[in-house]
Amino acid sequence: MATIGNTYDPATTATGLATNYTSARQSILTAQTKQASSAAAALSSLRSAISGYQSSLLSLTSGKTMLTQAATFSNTAIGSASAGVNATAGNYSxxxxxxxxxxxVSYNGLADSAADGGSLGIELGGAPGFSINLASANSDGNATLTPREIAAAINAEPTNNGRVSASIVTVNGVTQLMLTSKATGAAGNISLNTAAVGNAGLKTALSNAPTQVVTGQDALVWLGAQGSGTAINQASNVFTNVDGVTMTFTKAxxxxxxxxxxxxxxxNAGTVAKVQKFVDDYNKLKTVIDAMVAPGDPAKGANPGVFANDGGVRVLQARMVSMLRGANGADSLAAYGIVATRDGSLSLNATRLTSQLAVSPKGLDTLIGSSVNGASSGIAGSLDGYLKEWSSSTDGQLKQRLEQNTKLQTSLVKRQDQLDKQYDSAYKRYLMQFTQLQTLQSRMASNTSMFDALFGDKSN
Known part of the structure; x- marks a missing residue:
């Protein structure tokens, strides 16, 4: 008689049937979840790219001119100089x-002293600066206050704010307390007020006139010849007396x-560099947008961009290109060597730019304009104004799209949870059914074996 055998596993069969039961809906849900996740990442990337480009436009145009000035000394050993956008061309002596x-300054012959407390005042330019508590300076709490503890207390004093640095120098076995002013100029000259020092020996040592290692003094520079020009005295070696120019003198x-x-x-080289940055930063943003709306090419294995079918992002791409191509006339982008290629990206001909600057230096500023709030103008103003429709934190398209996408992702998570529950329910139902069937099959197999034993052929 034939034997009935087990030909399946209930758990495996239940898994397969439950998967088949939800597979169509799971495929759709997986694709939608992947698309929503890709859209969220792309929107964040687009927001970052637009924000970065707007910041670049503001930085390039906030100085009211794209033109760059240079400031140089006839003798570079004397110092260096830099010119801002508002500097006026000219020569100065x-x-x-x-x-x-x-x-x-250094205070010589210091030795360890009894920790008698009190305080030490440090004065700058003859005016009170700060003071240190000598009792607290005795950091190890023993009966002796060392010069190193005094130096450490000066450096650690919160009200010092780094104005004076203290160190210990030992020369031929003699300990010196070295004090250095952070600020240049006579106003930073250091002196000590020892009136409140508790130890008599320490008070005497610190009251002696210090050695002037470096004398603090103000700079003296003449506008014109020495003695006959105009004298300029100040505490710093950085001078800003010429409008828009910063001069740093390094040698007398x-x-x-x-x-x-x-x-x-x-x-001209600086101006070319600024215009090149204008070109590069525009191309950088356009490259990001182009990749997002790319149609893809299956023949080359190139997938379409995440917004390949998004009309709104395509409008963004087209508007940016049209704003640049719409600037025509004698002082056009092309006249200054800024050329839009067929795909809308920009390139710069530095030679043509330099030549046009010689003919019409102010035309470049009028053309590029500014993206500064309240003074928006030109191409920069138009680009920034349109991009704000996307980047605005209150009602911009990116904010709205991100919110909508977040809602979609939340909905997809809920749908996935529901589908998971349906899968679990189907799995449990199939598992129970096929477990029962397997049990019934086992009983039938057992009965078949019993019948074979009772009625089988016993002639052998």
Whole structure:
């Protein structure tokens, strides 16, 4: 008689049937979830790219001009200079008689002393600066206060704010307390107020006149020749007396030397660099958008962009291109060497830019304009104004799209949860049914074996 055998596993069969039961809906849900996740990442990337480009436009145009000025000294050993956008072209003469220096003093012959407390005042330019508590300076709490503990207390004092640095220097076995002013100029000259020092020996040592390692002094620079020009005294070696120009002097001149000449003039190389950045930053944003709306090419294995079928992002792409191509006339982008290619990206011909600047230097600023709030103009103003329709934190398209996509993702999570429950329910139902069937099959197999034993052929 035939034997009835088990030909399946209930758990495996239940898994397969439950998967088949939900597979169509799961495929759709998986695709929608993947698309929503890709859209969220792309929208965040687009927001970052637009924000970065707007910041670049603001940085390039906030100085009211794309033109760059350069400031140079006839003798670069005397110092260096830089010119801002508001600097006026011209030549200026300076004679550097004296550089500003930071005061450095040393108190010699210091020794360990009894920790008698009190306080030590540090004065700057003859005015009270700060003081240290000598009892607290005795950090190890023993009966002796060392010069190193005093130096450490000066450096750690919160009200010092780094104005004075203290160190210990030992020369030929003699300990010196070295104090250095952070600020240059006479106003940073250091002196000590020992009136409240508790230990008599320490008070005497610190009351002695210090060694002036470096004398603190103000800089003295003449606008014009030494002695006959206009004297300029200040505590710093950085001068801003010429509008839009920052000068840093690093070497004093000898009596009788000729004044050094500062020349402020147009810097074509700097202007080309700024225009190149304008071109590069525009292309960077456009590249991001182009990738998102790319149609893809199955023949080459290129997948379409996440917004390939999104009309709104395609409008963004087209509007940016049209804003640049719409600037025509004598002072057009092309006249200044900024050329839009067939795909809308930009390239720069530096030679043509330099030539047009010689003919119409102000035309570039009028053309590019500004994206500064309240002073928006030109191409930069138009681009920034349109991009704000996307980037606005209150009602911009990116904000609205991200919110809608977040709602969609929340809905998809709920749908996935419901589908998971349906899968679990189907699995349990199929598992119970096929477990029962397997049990019935086992009983039938057992009965078949019993019948075979009772009625089988016993002739052998």
């Amino acid at each position: 300076f004679f550097v008689e004296r550089l500003a220096t930071a005061n450095q 001149q000898a009596p009788g030397d000729a004044p050094v000449t500062l020349t402020v003039a147009s810097d």
